[in-house]
Amino acid sequence: MLVKKVNNIISKQWYYQINPAHRELWMRHxxxxxxxxxxxxxxWGGMGYTSYYLGRMLLNKKD
Structure with a gap:
């Protein structure tokens, strides 16, 4: 017979709401x-890459 595991929502809610670390929600886990x-x-790597080549495009420097 399979035993169904109970999803303990109260403990998870406590973990995310009363976490003493006081970090952002996406960094609490x-x-x-x-x-x-x-x-x-x-x-930020993609933004840097885009900004670098946008600057080169504006200055009309080609490879």
């Missing part, structure tokens, strides 16, 4: 840095 930090690196 222990695994959040694994997802958020590579996202920000890719985001």
């Amino acid at each position: 222990p695994r959040s840095p694994l997802y958020v930090i590579p996202y920000w690196i890719a985001f």
Whole structure:
């Protein structure tokens, strides 16, 4: 017979609302840095790449 695991919503709610770390919601979970930090690196890397080549385009410098 399979035992159904209870989804303990109250403890999860407490974890995210009364977390003593006082961090942003998207960084409160222990695994959040694994997802958020590579996202920000890719985001700002893409913005830097775009800005660099936009500046080259405005100055009419070609490869």
